[in-house]
Amino acid sequence: MKIVVAYKWTSDPEEATVGADGVVNWSRARPGISTYDPVAIEVARGLAAATSAELIGVTVGAKGVGTPLAAKAALSRGLDRAVIVEDDSLKGAGQAELAAVVAAVVRRIGDVDLVITGDSSVDVAAKMVPTVLAGELGWPAVAEVTDVTGQPGALRVGRAVPGGAQVLEISGPAVLATSADATTPHVPGMKDLLAAGKKPVEHVDLAALDVPASSAVMTITGRARPARKERKHQLLDTSDPAEAAAELVKALREVGAL
């Protein structure tokens, strides 16, 4: 059994700064594994251990995603090996394009039973890659996955739905996107980090992959900040703390916050 975890190596927007002219400066933001991807690796690691499956990390992107440091950071979380496509033509690539490349890597690896991804990427957060990837592979995609057990061909997948939880049985290959809080990823220890340096990393040329042209091109043509909510300008007199607290509770109830 082969399980692929598709992870992203990127910078956290919280570390970027936005200049007065609106230009985003990424130079001080350090790249790392996208925030929710360790959750996906942890869930996959659990399933791989239970089923003696091989766990393969896949990432695609511009130069930098395949440095030894980047590969080790991913491998130290429990992957058995990594397959990486590092090509500057993928700089600024859209989610559909990246998902198509990941799909091509999955096909190239061959006999993959399951692909697991994080909830969303920290930098884009469009939640698109798992579904487009599944579409490219002709597999079902399941989002908000909280746990996975069972065997290939008979997977039991828990997923969160509004107001509760569901358990699915999946009979064939699938793409699963883990929920952000599916599990708490462990912090790699020194031995994990040392072992990571000895694990195989395969670099694949983008040109060597069969990536079909996308049937549609998606371009971001507009951006806006969220609309600012009108403030109520409600001030409470705090000379009598008990009364102020009661008023505060009343005001919060009125707007439905409590």
Place this chain on the structure above:
Amino acid sequence: MPEVAEPDFDVIVVGAGIAGCVTAYQLAQQGREVLLIERGEAPGSKNLSGGVLYSRGIQEVFPGFLDEAPVERRITRNCVTFLNATSSVGLDYQDARLADPVNAVTVLRARLDPWLAGKCEEAGVTVMPGVRVDRVLTEDGPAANAAGAAPWHANGTTGRRVVGVQAGDDELRARVVVAADGVNSFLARDAGLRPKDPLNHLAVGVKSVVSLPRETIEARFNLTGDEGTAIAVVGDCTEGVGGGGFLYTNTDSVSVGVVVRLDDLTAQQKVVTDIFDHFLAHRFIAPYLEGGELAEYGCHLVAEGGLKMIGEIVMDGMVVVGDAAGLTLNTGLTVRGMDLAVASAVAAAGGIGAALENKDTSKAGLTGYRERFFASYAGQDMKTYAKAPAFLEHERMYKQYGELFADVLYGAFSLDTRPRRHLLSVARRALAHSPLKMRHLVSDGIAGGRAL
């Protein structure tokens, strides 16, 4: 006798700052198996320096340093300023000779340290960021566990011997552990090498990096190309608390900060961030930074005890380097730490290399580090300036001298249509009005001459 497990590495270095990286790099160059552990997510992410690196030492370690490393500017202009509330008197020394050969450069550790760690990796060091070492592993001293025929610690002292480090549930073992974990070295303390430092040996620094266009910096600081200015400030910048301020030019930013003595800060009941804000807002400092954007802000402890801070730096199975060994030097004119880190690292790599060669990593076997360090320019300088910390503790340095100098010069420059007096007589009058006495001038002159 228990069998000693084969160590995972020859040497484990804890802390990927300048001292740690240089030690690891040189040992890897000797062909040793080296692990470099760093607590920050990436080397440099937790490290902070004022920003001036006297670079001759590191150029010997990395011959291409000035061209390859991310250095900011080459310092050709040094200023020392006595800053008063409404006046300032300074020494301004600019010299083209300082550019060739380059003597000092400004650096930003967030850029320099990753470069150093990269050089370590190239040399074969296993670099492991994102790991916090919880404690050193120790075993009973030499007598209890000599390993078969290899007398790794035959000449050692009694007591505990360091055999590795522990982080989380993992333990890794090495023949030598290098504590390069900074001024608050938990490792050195954990191993019982260093007691808690007295407050007057410690200072706290607050520093900002303020982004400005490079043309603006060159115009404001009178620079061309990649030349740089280092300004040291004493007096009103610290509101009279023992310490000083600094402004260093980077390529497209200015490093600005204050460093104040902890004991004086506590005694005067002042808050270091208030002092820093006061410095930034000073009428003679603010214009340098006007229009700039805050890019970094940080605080750091600084060891200022000089020679007195350096205690034991070698024990069975472990050495201490850089800030962790208390290696900083404030001579009044120059504040040094990073170059001492380099020198101690070079000495440590030499001493450890010899100890590994002789298969004796006991305290006695590692003592070559101490000898090499005190034979180096850095060790010599620590001795030369041994009296500087005590001299710089005089509060006269931080308030009254600056005002006295300004009063003398005011007498000379303020032509108020009254007949002029000779400068000497102006000076005498200024001294008479100052709380300073002639005996202070004489004694401080002599003490300063000896200490600095």
